Amino acid sequence: MANGGKTLEIRTSPHILSGYSVDTIMFNVVLALLPVAGFAVFAFGLAGLLTLSMAVASCVLTEHLICRAAGKPSTVGDWSVTITGLLYGLTLPPSLPLWMVAAGGVICVALGKALFGGLGYNTFNPALVGRAVLQAAFPVAMTSWIPGFAAGRFSSVPSSTLTLPFTSPEYDAITSATPLALWKFGREATATSDLAMGFISGSAGETSSVLILVGGVYLIARNMMSWRIPASIFATVFVFSGALHLVDPTRYASPIFMLFSGGLMLGATFMATDMVGSPMTSRGCYLYGALIGVVTIVIRTWGGLPEGVMYAILLGNAVTPHLDRWTRPTIYGAKGKEAPT
Amino acid sequence: MRLLGLKTFRHGVHPPESKDETSGLSIRQFPFAPLLIVPLVQHMGAPSIPVVEEGQEVERGQRIGRPDGFMSVSMHAPASGLVRRVALAPSISGRMVPAVYLEPFPGSTQEIEDGTPCPLEATKDEIIAAIQDAGVVGLGGAAFPTHVKLKIPDGKFVDTLIINGVECEPFLTTDHRVMLEESRDIFTGIRYLLKVTGAERVIVAVEANKPDAAEHLREAFPSDLNGSVEVLQVKYPQGAEKMLFSALLGREVPSRGLPLDIHALCCNVATAAQIGQLLPRGRGIQERVITVTGPAVKRKGNYRIPIGTPLRFLLEHVGVADDVNRVFLGGPMMGAAAPSLEISITKGTSGVTAFTDTAAERTHSPVYPCIRCGYCVDACPIFLDPSMLGRLAASEQFSTMADEHHLMDCFECGSCSFVCPSHIPLVQRFRGAKAAVRKSKAGAA
Numbered sequence: 001m002a003n004g005g006k007t008l009e010i011r012t013s014p015h016i017l018s019g020y021s022v023d024t025i026m027f028n029v030v031l032a033l034l035p036v037a038g039f040a041v042f043a044f045g046l047a048g049l050l051t052l053s054m055a056v057a058s059c060v061l062t063e064h065l066i067c068r069a070a071g072k073p074s075t076v077g078d079w080s081v082t083i084t085g086l087l088y089g090l091t092l093p094p095s096l097p098l099w100m101v102a103a104g105g106v107i108c109v110a111l112g113k114a115l116f117g118g119l120g121y122n123t124f125n126p127a128l129v130g131r132a133v134l135q136a137a138f139p140v141a142m143t144s145w146i147p148g149f150a151a152g153r154f155s156s157v158p159s160s161t162l163t164l165p166f167t168s169p170e171y172d173a174i175t176s177a178t179p180l181a182l183w184k185f186g187r188e189a190t191a192t193s194d195l196a197m198g199f200i201s202g203s204a205g206e207t208s209s210v211l212i213l214v215g216g217v218y219l220i221a222r223n224m225m226s227w228r229i230p231a232s233i234f235a236t237v238f239v240f241s242g243a244l245h246l247v248d249p250t251r252y253a254s255p256i257f258m259l260f261s262g263g264l265m266l267g268a269t270f271m272a273t274d275m276v277g278s279p280m281t282s283r284g285c286y287l288y289g290a291l292i293g294v295v296t297i298v299i300r301t302w303g304g305l306p307e308g309v310m311y312a313i314l315l316g317n318a319v320t321p322h323l324d325r326w327t328r329p330t331i332y333g334a335k336g337k338e339a340p341t
Numbered sequence: 342m343r344l345l346g347l348k349t350f351r352h353g354v355h356p357p358e359s360k361d362e363t364s365g366l367s368i369r370q371f372p373f374a375p376l377l378i379v380p381l382v383q384h385m386g387a388p389s390i391p392v393v394e395e396g397q398e399v400e401r402g403q404r405i406g407r408p409d410g411f412m413s414v415s416m417h418a419p420a421s422g423l424v425r426r427v428a429l430a431p432s433i434s435g436r437m438v439p440a441v442y443l444e445p446f447p448g449s450t451q452e453i454e455d456g457t458p459c460p461l462e463a464t465k466d467e468i469i470a471a472i473q474d475a476g477v478v479g480l481g482g483a484a485f486p487t488h489v490k491l492k493i494p495d496g497k498f499v500d501t502l503i504i505n506g507v508e509c510e511p512f513l514t515t516d517h518r519v520m521l522e523e524s525r526d527i528f529t530g531i532r533y534l535l536k537v538t539g540a541e542r543v544i545v546a547v548e549a550n551k552p553d554a555a556e557h558l559r560e561a562f563p564s565d566l567n568g569s570v571e572v573l574q575v576k577y578p579q580g581a582e583k584m585l586f587s588a589l590l591g592r593e594v595p596s597r598g599l600p601l602d603i604h605a606l607c608c609n610v611a612t613a614a615q616i617g618q619l620l621p622r623g624r625g626i627q628e629r630v631i632t633v634t635g636p637a638v639k640r641k642g643n644y645r646i647p648i649g650t651p652l653r654f655l656l657e658h659v660g661v662a663d664d665v666n667r668v669f670l671g672g673p674m675m676g677a678a679a680p681s682l683e684i685s686i687t688k689g690t691s692g693v694t695a696f697t698d699t700a701a702e703r704t705h706s707p708v709y710p711c712i713r714c715g716y717c718v719d720a721c722p723i724f725l726d727p728s729m730l731g732r733l734a735a736s737e738q739f740s741t742m743a744d745e746h747h748l749m750d751c752f753e754c755g756s757c758s759f760v761c762p763s764h765i766p767l768v769q770r771f772r773g774a775k776a777a778v779r780k781s782k783a784g785a786a
């Protein structure tokens with residue numbers, strides 16, 4: 001016979017696979033983020049480009065070096081650290097000094113990922129870990145925003161961007177407030193169309209809700225993202241802030257504003273849905289989304305900060321194992337469904 | 342449960358069906374190999390006791406092995422010929438098992454004579470004995486002795502008989518062809534089955550990818566039979582008993598219980614066809630329909646193949662590609678890999694699938710850590726947490742898996758491994774873990 005003396009491979013079933021692989025999923029997330037990143041560069045020019053590039057480069061390099069140091073093959077090929085870098089970069093003010101961006105990138109990967117055991121074990125979203133550390137260390141720099149679409153944004157960068165390490169950045173006179181800060185500290189509402197399209201100031205990636213949603217829909221259509229999590233977050237935010245707005249429209253912002261401002265779109269779509277840190281059961285996903293939605297609104301409304309999405313997601317990550325345990329489905333045959341007798 | 346108009350179960354997966362190349366091919370008779378090796382244990386239970394000896398001439402259909410107790414069945418000669426040896430032979434499990442080496446008479450017409458028929462009018466016990474004597478086992482793959490399942494203990498009853506023509510395994514078209522070509526036998530078999538189980542009605546379940554079979558059976562459905570043909574959504578593993586009960590009856594077999602506990606009983610279509618064919622003629626199983634397929638097979642098809650045909654002869658006859666490197670008995674989801682080509686076809690073999698190097702995706706796919714994507718959780722038809730089980734298995738916490746995470750309810754359907762993007766060999770780990778748990782239980786007892 002054809003295969004003469006050749007031995008057969010003995011493997012256990014199943015002998016076919018769905019074709020989905022970790023690296024294909026992660027690569028598609030990167031693809032889905034590219035339009036968002038592109039818009040950030042368009043809106044903030046060189047500053048946006050430098051911030052994002054530095055964020056991705058520092059994350060990827062850190063992961064590569066950590067693998068090397070541990071004597072293991074590099075894991076940058078699974079694309080997950082590229083997502084971390086992009087998301088992290090998209091949460092930063094585009095005028096953040098580049099050395100801070102780099103330092104935060106190292107923290108994302110070293111503290112947020114490697115320390116927990118690498119991909120699959122990182123309880124918290126690494127991008128948010130890095131951002132949270134920066135927020136604590138450099139509160140001023142992390143809340144200094146430049147306006148988007150400034151003239152000359154492709155030929156010059158804000159003076160703060162190139163600040164030398166460990167010196168305080170100088171800010172140009174033209175820093176501006178984000179829509180959430182405008183509301184929180186001045187009760188000033190921003191037009192919804194500007195919010196949705198991204199003609200506002202804010203972090204590099206919290207500006208274009210439309211492009212974020214496009215990326216999310218793409219991933220959901222390819223079954224590479226849970227639709228339940230963003231749906232639950234959006235529904236919760238809408239209902240909760242809507243109720244508050246009905247009580248007192250002058251004190252509480254409208255639900256549409258709450259949905260489209262700040263990091264909610266990016267966070268709900270791309271960060272809360274990070275597979276590693278979110279629940280696996282359907283009911284767990286709904287609860288997780290509801291928790292994130294409620295905490296976000298609570299922080300935005302009564303907290304000291306204008307934005308609370310980041311902390312809400314980190315909190316969600318923390319309770320994820322418990323949500324999975326509480327919502328574990330009853331197994332087949334344990335309900336004792338009996339035949340009619 | 343009903344979705345999009347067709348009944349189904351919750352969870353499950355959608356592997357490519359890969360049935361088009363053989364589903365339209367009629368069943369063809371396979372030639373006799375120069376030497377047939379008939380294992381005496383082709384079923385779950387005790388090996389049959391050989392009743393022939395070396396050098397003895399046998400007639401096709403003659404009994405060559407008798408049941409050793411109730412959990413055993415008869416074995417019949419697949420051809421008229423000479424018994425060369427009664428000795429050990431390799432089997433799919435890798436173990437050596439007792440077998441009859443039979444050399445068919447060259448040039449024999451292989452005529453077969455009928456024995457003493459078992460009419461429908463016989464008593465329940467007579468029919469059950471006849472089924473055991475005909476060597477009937479579950480032909481869907483499990484090879485559980487059919488008569489054992491049909492012996493309803495006092496105090497239990499069956500209201501619904503389900504005839505399983507789902508065939509959810511990719512590549513296989515055996516049941517599909519049997520439904521199209523042997524519907525008369527199927528309905529005769531159903532009459533015997535209804536009689537012994539006392540069920541009031543029968544449901545023939547067919548997956549929506551076989552509309553011709555469903556339509557044919559509907560037309561052929563005898564008007565005096567109480568029952569129907571139900572078309573189910575295409576989803577793996579719809580053909581598993583438990584999934585049929587939840588889809589068709591909305592009943593779940595209690596964990597660690599039996600279908601009898603929910604007054605249902607399920608039987609494969611090919612098994613029903615065999616009963617309908619053999620009992621009225623007083624014969625035993627000497628052959629069965631097998632789909633021979635897969636990217637490495639040249640002349641794919643549905644063949645009626647004598648039991649005991651060596652795999653090597655079978656593949657030589659249909660022709661295989663030079664770079665064939667994996668052959669399994671059954672389909673790609675639950676089939677077992679053949680350790681060598683020296684093993685032979687048994688009653689439980691529903692398909693022979695051969696893959697080439699290029700189709701062996703698994704060889705080249707790296708294993709990543711579990712990324713908690715939850716695909717496996719959404720796939721598991723038993724609603725287990727394969728991700729958690731996989732982690733526990735990696736650290737060998739077998740008793741935790743069994744006590745807290747229902748390991749023993751896993752029926753190894755493979756859905757979790759199929760969808761896992763990290764390519765974690767989940768089912769493989771669960772099989773190992775289950776074996777370890779059984780061993781420690783046996784040790785403790």
Ligand code: SF4
Binds near residue numbers: 720751755757
């Ligand atoms: S093999 Fe077991 S754990 Fe995996 S999906 Fe099937 S029943 Fe569930």
Ligand code: SF4
Binds near residue numbers: 711714718765
């Ligand atoms: S499918 Fe694989 S990677 Fe995904 S949760 Fe299950 S075990 Fe983990």
